[in-house]
Amino acid sequence: MVFGKFSPKKKPQRAVEPDCEPVGLDIGTSNIAVYKNSDSGLGGKIEPNAFFCVPSLKTTKDFLDRNNIRFLEKNDSLYILGKPAMEFAGMMGQQTRYPMESGMLNLGEDEGINVIESILSSLLGQAQSKDQPLGFNVPGKPIDSNTTAMFNESIFKSLLENLGYRPRPINEAMAVLVSEFPDGHVTGIGISMGGGMCNVCCSYLSIPVVTYSIQKGGNFIDQTVAGSVGESPAIIRIIKEQNLDLASAPKNSIEHGLHACYDNLFTTLAKSLEEILGASDNVPKLRKAVPIVLSGGAVLAPGSREKFASILQDVTLPFEVSEIILAESPLYATAKGAYLIAKEQMNSK
Ligand SMILES: Nc1ncnc2c1ncn2[C@@H]1O[C@H](COP(=O)(O)OP(=O)(O)OP(=O)(O)O)[C@@H](O)[C@H]1O
Ligand SMILES: [Mg+2]
Structure with a gap:
């Protein structure tokens, strides 16, 4: 089962053991984000969910070791992980590879699971206590394809158990809503627009009554514009992240393309809300307007x-x-909401 009811206003709450603080985790197509209490206080850390493969040479290994760059060694190859993978790929004019595609674990990438395992181990470390509670994101069922989130849920769960955690799956868009409305029963719509997909959750009094996803996100924008102007998606992504302003008129053909793709993405999303929520028997008749x-x-x-x-x-x-x-911090909202839900579930036991 994916999520339980989130009811933050419970009567007396049991004190949380300091070593039993929960952890919130967001494993996404582009990034892996963690939200937890650490020496520097409550906050988030993020790492690209990416790798770059180079031949296993002693000189390269020495360089990576000397610079504390994390890598995996497999079958005569070195898999450079996370942010350094993006930097190496950029320097060599090549593409980074990703263990996930359109929000789902890509089982076609042979080392993808090992890559995620290694990034998780560096971001999370071993659980501080046996069965430390951890909330992790799972996507809603895609409405535009037959792919399944089954692999994400069961494979991530077993990786997290190996690190000593007690993982609980939490719908990605429900976590987004809770991150912004942590103090009450939340009724509203949460939308998470990531690199690989858009996740939607309609929540009524903190019960996720409708959840779904669309397998279109930032990567769709990068790839569509790249294909049209003959550039690489990585270059378009950099231009999009650094220069795009949807409130200003486009200044060149790449910006025209980016604006058009955002229009397409937002229109797909808006129409899906009309169709899916309009047709669902689970959406209650609401007298009050919702956020x-x-x-x-x-x-x-x-x-x-x-x-x-x-x-x-x-x-x-x-x-x-x-x-x-x-959301206050769009890259961390899912991990923060997963943390809050895991904490609430822990306290209500
Ligand atoms: N300043 C920016 N402007 C536009 N897009 C941005 C900006 N910064 C990051 N992005 C885009 O955000 C996306 C990554 O977002 P996020 O980390 O939320 O995705 P994810 O959770 O890894 O993916 P998913 O939830 O789809 O599996 C990428 O497509 C990236 O290009
Ligand atoms: Mg996401």
Whole structure:
């Protein structure tokens, strides 16, 4: 089962043992984020969920060791992990590889599971106590393909158990809602727009009544524009992250392409809300208007919230929207919400 009811306002709460603090984790197509209490206080850490493969030479290994760069050695190859993988690939004019695609674990990447295991081990370390609670994200069922999140859930669970944690799957978009409304029963829509997919959750009094995903996100934007202008997706991603402003008119053909792809992504999302929520018997009749929370790296483009709000005007939803808000830290909201839900589940035992 994916999620339980999140009910933050419980009566007297049992004190949490210091060594039993929960951990929140977000394993995504582009990044792995962790939210936990550490020596520097409560906060997040993030690492690209990426690797770059080079031949296993002694000189390369010595260089990586000397510079404390994490790598895996397998079959005469060195797999450089996380941020350094992006830097090496960039320097050599080559593409980074990813263990996940469109939000799902890519079992076609032979070393993908080992790569994730190694990044998790460096970000999380071993559990501080046996069965330390950990909430980790799982996507909703895609409405635009037949792929399954079954592998994510069961494989990540076993990797986390090996590190000594007691992992609990939590819907990604539910975690986003809880991250922004931690103090009460939340009714609203959470949306996480990441690199590989968009996750949606409609929550009623903290019960996730409708969840789904669309396998389109930041990578779709990069690849579509790259294909059209004859550049690599990695270059388009850099331009998108550094220069794009959806509130200003596009200044060149790449920016025109980026604007058009954002339009396409937001329109797909808005129409899906109209179709899926409109057709669902699980969405209660709401008298009060409800908020929509936008999160995930794709909403970091300035002007995203306003553009999405304007596209949403063109569809009819089964309830009024009170406000559209951006998560405080779009790259960490899922991990933070997973932490809060894991903590609540722990306290309500
Ligand atoms: N400033 C920015 N402007 C636009 N897009 C950005 C910006 N910064 C990051 N992104 C995009 O955000 C995406 C990564 O977001 P995120 O870390 O939320 O995804 P993920 O959780 O790993 O993926 P998913 O949830 O789809 O599996 C990438 O496509 C990246 O290019
Ligand atoms: Mg995500």
